Amino acid sequence: MKTIRNTDVIFSFKPKMDPIERVKPGEVLKFVTNDCFYGQLTSEMQSLEELDYSKVNPATGPVYIEGAEDGDLLKVKILSIQIDSAGMGLTMAGQGILSHNADNTLPKVLPIENGHCLFNDIAIPIDPMIGVIGVAPSDEDGECPTAVPWKHGGNMDTSDIREGSTLYFPVKQEGALLALGDLHAVMGDGEVCFAGCEIAGEVILQVDLIKNATATWPLVETHEATMIIASGNTLEEATIEATEQAVGYLNRGLDISWEEAYILASLIMDLKFSQVVNSEKTVRSAIPKYILPTETLLKTL
Amino acid sequence: MKTIRNTDVIFSFKPKMDPIERVKPGEVLKFVTNDCFYGQLTSEMQSLEELDYSKVNPATGPVYIEGAEDGDLLKVKILSIQIDSAGMGLTMAGQGILSHNADNTLPKVLPIENGHCLFNDIAIPIDPMIGVIGVAPSDEDGECPTAVPWKHGGNMDTSDIREGSTLYFPVKQEGALLALGDLHAVMGDGEVCFAGCEIAGEVILQVDLIKNATATWPLVETHEATMIIASGNTLEEATIEATEQAVGYLNRGLDISWEEAYILASLIMDLKFSQVVNSEKTVRSAIPKYILPTETLLKTL
Known part of the structure; x- marks a missing residue:
């Protein structure tokens, strides 16, 4: 090693x-x-x-x-x-x-x-x-x-x-x-x-x-969820970005309409604070793996 | 009933x-x-x-x-x-x-x-x-x-x-x-x-x-934590308010300096999103009960 x-x-x-x-x-x-x-x-x-x-x-x-x-x-x-x-x-x-x-x-x-x-x-x-x-x-x-x-x-x-x-x-x-x-x-x-x-x-x-799988922001996979880690000038900006990405993954990964993905995100996706003290604030949005496995999510990139 | x-x-x-x-x-x-x-x-x-x-x-x-x-x-x-x-x-x-x-x-x-x-x-x-x-x-x-x-x-x-x-x-x-x-x-x-x-x-x-125990915001007690539920015009405002309250409770409840309470909050207090979609946004700050039992916290009000 x-x-x-x-x-x-x-x-x-x-x-x-x-x-x-x-x-x-x-x-x-x-x-x-x-x-x-x-x-x-x-x-x-x-x-x-x-x-x-x-x-x-x-x-x-x-x-x-x-x-x-x-x-x-x-x-x-x-x-x-x-x-x-x-x-x-x-x-x-x-x-x-x-x-x-x-x-x-x-x-x-x-x-x-x-x-x-x-x-x-x-x-x-x-x-x-x-x-x-x-x-x-x-x-x-x-x-x-x-x-x-x-x-x-x-x-x-x-x-x-x-x-x-x-x-x-x-x-x-x-x-x-x-x-x-x-x-x-x-x-x-x-x-x-x-x-x-x-x-x-x-x-x-x-x-x-x-190979050949891009993303806009870093992702972190835990035992339960795949999370998009987004940052922005304000908490609002970071929150919008993290949510937009998650809704996009649900939209494409589950092959449902954007509106359905938005409703579903509101039911199952937790927004979480990462940090509120750097020059850019960081928020993560967590998509449970039972809803969309990480592997499937990564294929929608 | x-x-x-x-x-x-x-x-x-x-x-x-x-x-x-x-x-x-x-x-x-x-x-x-x-x-x-x-x-x-x-x-x-x-x-x-x-x-x-x-x-x-x-x-x-x-x-x-x-x-x-x-x-x-x-x-x-x-x-x-x-x-x-x-x-x-x-x-x-x-x-x-x-x-x-x-x-x-x-x-x-x-x-x-x-x-x-x-x-x-x-x-x-x-x-x-x-x-x-x-x-x-x-x-x-x-x-x-x-x-x-x-x-x-x-x-x-x-x-x-x-x-x-x-x-x-x-x-x-x-x-x-x-x-x-x-x-x-x-x-x-x-x-x-x-x-x-x-x-x-x-x-x-x-x-x-x-009797005779006031608070600025509603609190919710779960099995693990006491949370201050604060709202504000922006996520930043709600976050500042929820944090300020939590640091105040740690300061008085543990009888430590404000600076120590602020450092401690940074180690043990989770900020959590409640909602980001009403006219006022809501954030909660969670103080673990093993750090400060709810009963002690309520006595500091």
Whole structure:
């Protein structure tokens, strides 16, 4: 198994990037990741003013997948996520959905013990997830800093991107160029104060290709559902986009009229918050697999 | 057990209303409810232009709860929801989150058989919920049509308002004046096309009072969490309000600083879509009971 070291990182997903490793479809590989502060923040006594903000949200990679071309889907199955022994939560002045009330900055060390994240005397069960994961964007979308979520993936902060889930990314550049980082030991849907339990770790995943199957946004497949992960300037924009995509999949995948698909979506499709705190907001729409299996959905692309 | 008939309905929650029944705290009662069309729509062949739109979203009631006063919380435990043998889904031109694409109107009959809602050849497991439930609003808020969600409750379209859940409403008027209707046999979070499986039925519930405990928005308690149900002109506004309330409860209920409460909310509090299709949007924030038991939360009000 090839290992991608956490010293090989990017801070932007760019259309053109130099890969640091090459793998074949079907191959299993390990990414070692930094926390979102690139290891710069380790103590509650530290001033956050001393951090180098050009070095936040590092993503390990990028990795070139042989045979991947514009018009394919890159399939990424998350086999395991291992996290470090301590994470960091924090609020920063003027950040998060309550930015108008957030006057102070506070970093908080969060030890991980026996499967729990310790917050004072509260033991929170961990539920590790990947905050940043994506591929090289289209020429049209251009350079996307790793702090941003968009059609290439990026900082989607989606709790369903966890062990056992499978991601599907629209490939826009030769080799796809996969990179990831920004693990969270645990995070509530919305990530309201703008950070989860930020932590370093290791992700083992398997890459594969689905030829000639494109998509507008990344998808994540869980045990129960296929979800479209859409982002927008506002929650309304992201919600409209996620819904429009889901209704389109139901329309084509079940061979029913658009109106029937819209009614059906209203009955069985859950909208879910991913995050409300990045420059672009992220929402996912979940189509249950008993309604439309992922395989059928992917054929409608 | 007193039964409130579905011929006794309101189309607005008003500060002053004539109760059609009086009950004591602790009493169990049954509400018979109409569907949201007041039984006017029964066939797919019907033109929706013939409906009397002054008669949509009827809420059965209102019921006077003895001893309820401004400054109390009305506790409503939903003991059972029974639904009719057929519901109605529909899309209407220009409605829902995809209003820009919704050019046509289509009613769709949805039979209920063996615990499933039948949509063509798809059997959707039912999950009955109450769309409209509320009390008399404050004098300040004034008359609220039953189509609207606000601080008094109303058209919250929240899937967690189901059998086994307990609601808490801020009482603003003598007797509280509880009314409800607009059941859905099943509805996805968001209710994207603007209707669930609209259906008539019967709700059995138990009312109680918590004296001298107020709240800004209705709360719903499930097995796992206490949720604040907030509405706003936009999803952003509803999200800010739901988060601000949750952080306040964590701040006071756990006796931690506001900053710590904000960080903690980001780790353990899920934001959830209720509905995105009424004139005001509705979002709920879920505080897990293992973090803050409902009883403790209510004491911080």
